[in-house]
Amino acid sequence: MRVEQASALVRxxxxxxxxxRASEATRESVAAYIFLLPWLLGxxxxxxxxxxxxxxxxxxxxxxxxxxxxxGLRNYSLLLSDDRYLHSMRVTLTYVFLEVPLKLAFAxxxxxxxxxxxxxxxxYRALFYVPSLxxxxxxxxxxxxxxxxxxGTLNVILNTAGWHHPPAWLQDLSFALYTLVALGxxxxxxxxxxFLAGLRQIPRELYEAARVDGARRLSQFFRLTLPxxxxxxxxxxxxxxxxxxxTFTPAFIVSGGNGSPVDSTLFYTLYLYNEAFGNLxxxxxxxxxxxxxxxxxxxxxxxxxxxxxxxxxxxxxx
Amino acid sequence: MLTRRExxxxxxxxxxxxxxxxLLEACGGTSxxxxxxxxxxxxxxxxxxxxxxxxGSDRAKRTQQAMDLFTQKYPKWSFDSSFTGFxxxxxxxxxxxxxxxxxxxxxxxMRYLGQFTQRNQLLDLSRYADxxxxxxxxxxxxxxxxxxxxxxxxxxxxxxxxxxVYNASAISQAGMQPPTGKESWDELAxxxxxxxxxxxxxxxxxxxxxxxxxxxxxxxxxxNKKELYSSDGRALFTRDDTVAWLNMWADFRSAGxxxxxxxxxxxxxxxxxxxANVVLGKTAMRLQWSNFVGQYQVLxxxxxxxxxxxxxxxxxxxxxxxxxxxxxxxxxxxxxxxxAFVGFFxxxxxxxxxxxxxxxxxxxxxxxxxxxxxxxxADKVQLDFINAQVKNSRPKTVLxxxxxxxxxxxxxxxxxxxxxxxxxTSAAADKFISEATKALTA
Numbered sequence: 001m002r003v004e005q006a007s008a009l010v011r012x013x014x015x016x017x018x019x020x021r022a023s024e025a026t027r028e029s030v031a032a033y034i035f036l037l038p039w040l041l042g043x044x045x046x047x048x049x050x051x052x053x054x055x056x057x058x059x060x061x062x063x064x065x066x067x068x069x070x071x072g073l074r075n076y077s078l079l080l081s082d083d084r085y086l087h088s089m090r091v092t093l094t095y096v097f098l099e100v101p102l103k104l105a106f107a108x109x110x111x112x113x114x115x116x117x118x119x120x121x122x123x124y125r126a127l128f129y130v131p132s133l134x135x136x137x138x139x140x141x142x143x144x145x146x147x148x149x150x151x152g153t154l155n156v157i158l159n160t161a162g163w164h165h166p167p168a169w170l171q172d173l174s175f176a177l178y179t180l181v182a183l184g185x186x187x188x189x190x191x192x193x194x195f196l197a198g199l200r201q202i203p204r205e206l207y208e209a210a211r212v213d214g215a216r217r218l219s220q221f222f223r224l225t226l227p228x229x230x231x232x233x234x235x236x237x238x239x240x241x242x243x244x245x246x247t248f249t250p251a252f253i254v255s256g257g258n259g260s261p262v263d264s265t266l267f268y269t270l271y272l273y274n275e276a277f278g279n280l281x282x283x284x285x286x287x288x289x290x291x292x293x294x295x296x297x298x299x300x301x302x303x304x305x306x307x308x309x310x311x312x313x314x315x316x317x318x
Numbered sequence: 319m320l321t322r323r324e325x326x327x328x329x330x331x332x333x334x335x336x337x338x339x340x341l342l343e344a345c346g347g348t349s350x351x352x353x354x355x356x357x358x359x360x361x362x363x364x365x366x367x368x369x370x371x372x373x374g375s376d377r378a379k380r381t382q383q384a385m386d387l388f389t390q391k392y393p394k395w396s397f398d399s400s401f402t403g404f405x406x407x408x409x410x411x412x413x414x415x416x417x418x419x420x421x422x423x424x425x426x427x428m429r430y431l432g433q434f435t436q437r438n439q440l441l442d443l444s445r446y447a448d449x450x451x452x453x454x455x456x457x458x459x460x461x462x463x464x465x466x467x468x469x470x471x472x473x474x475x476x477x478x479x480x481x482x483v484y485n486a487s488a489i490s491q492a493g494m495q496p497p498t499g500k501e502s503w504d505e506l507a508x509x510x511x512x513x514x515x516x517x518x519x520x521x522x523x524x525x526x527x528x529x530x531x532x533x534x535x536x537x538x539x540x541x542n543k544k545e546l547y548s549s550d551g552r553a554l555f556t557r558d559d560t561v562a563w564l565n566m567w568a569d570f571r572s573a574g575x576x577x578x579x580x581x582x583x584x585x586x587x588x589x590x591x592x593x594a595n596v597v598l599g600k601t602a603m604r605l606q607w608s609n610f611v612g613q614y615q616v617l618x619x620x621x622x623x624x625x626x627x628x629x630x631x632x633x634x635x636x637x638x639x640x641x642x643x644x645x646x647x648x649x650x651x652x653x654x655x656x657x658a659f660v661g662f663f664x665x666x667x668x669x670x671x672x673x674x675x676x677x678x679x680x681x682x683x684x685x686x687x688x689x690x691x692x693x694x695x696a697d698k699v700q701l702d703f704i705n706a707q708v709k710n711s712r713p714k715t716v717l718x719x720x721x722x723x724x725x726x727x728x729x730x731x732x733x734x735x736x737x738x739x740x741x742x743t744s745a746a747a748d749k750f751i752s753e754a755t756k757a758l759t760a
Contacts, residue, residue: 173739
């Protein structure tokens, strides 16, 4: 009898403790949501709302000044036969395929150089990071225009160095896009900082063990450093690809806003902007924006799907 | 202390006051004095006028000085101004129009006036014509160009016309006479060939203007005695016109007297006087709007700039154009102050002297007289030139349609594809016609 009573008491206490614990958890999550509220308001009011609206607008003819008119999938079918649109896609893909790998390679190279136990590492790291802070800005794009224009800084230097008729980089169809690739690669700072952090986390013992086994520096890099960095390469790759697809400012400034010369720098976003805000074809622009979103999502998905074949996560035993 | 209810009521009242005032103003007429006895000048309230224009640094300086003078005269009024190059300007203005946030005072181009009035973006200024704007002595043609369906939407800041703007110093150093303005296109080519032989290396006789819609318009008017567009907004230029135009420039190019493709592309990318090939010393002549003579002169301290009539027959091809105008936003809060500022800009002697002929020759007879004695030499050249060209031109009365801006860009793109990507002139013409047709129907 007494045992039964005692066990009943224990059970009651247990129940009560669980209840308070549960209510504590609820209270915590309520607090969390209150703290999240400003962000959630932004998400629904400023991001998701307009996004849904733009999806709806992509099925309309809309010039902003008169009410939108429903035209179904016509914007999308028009895009497929729009030569300038298809051209802008080619320009952007060329840019992404060149800029992203070059930038990552450059960032990794510098990270490795900086990781050689330099004095004043912080200073160099900051210096190399500066272009990334400035790179997307209008001022740098204008500077770029000055450097690469027909009688710009670069050509003055080349002239004194003995090359008498260097091309006008920004007005030559075979170079204009590559000057923008160079501008993109120059902003290697943020992947570099991430690589540098990754390099410093690789345990020294691994290198010592590799040396004992007789591995040379090159094979240390390919067999040890590179595999251990693959998670960070994946991370940088995805982020930089997403940025690259959306490149706008440099193309806008350097080309004078119209993708010139002769559409050679007509980036996807630039054409989108010109159609939407220059010609007030908002529905058409919205359709373009959604195709871009789907394209970026697909590319990201493909990279993640492929990652299990090449990304190596070190088992950490703690 | 206020109770909560009183507080709310007071708040609502405060909020309602401006709305009520605006409503009253909108229902207007009855509460306002008739125009003749009404006090002209800006509203007594004071405020900040937003103003936007396109143009280079010299224009910015002069415009700023004129605004400062207005603020001196009416200390309650100040300005919030912005300026950019031509292409970027229209992207921005279009966006602002779409968002219902046009600046109060907008510099207007005749290629865009149709589009903006069609979309009801501009204020009808007719009621200010005799008061604040004081258009009594305004040149009739320029006033008419700013009038759509009997309503005044754009007030000319000066007239100009397509012409040959040339570096007189470079031409005389080459031992040649400047062009006479009576040349046919063939004679111009002969002249350029002779000039090219005597110019220093790196300077072409003529700029590559194949990408510029304005001389193309003159060319089309000369060829067909037609306009670029019909009054219902269709293209009147044909594939044939375009091929002839591009072939002519291709011939000039192979004769070696126009600037190379990259220099033309650079000028198209940043089309402000500061980047003009004439100013940079890359060419001796350009087909250009006549008011640029002053703008180039300001930037070229060591040369004299001159003007000649357009080749190929100025009489049939050219017209006196409203170089640029001021319009007011349909939604401006300060219509009277906006109109007063435009009037000040046109007539105030000090403002007129500062502005000179930078935006073209003033349409007001009195303003031209004010300028007379104090004029800079380049302005004198421009004034005499326009006075002569009024009789040597054919007025244009059709307004450019919506889409004309995009046609302009399509011309630049496709004409430049000939020297830069070695596209044939007929292929470039095909592409231009199809893109232009699309721009005009979409």
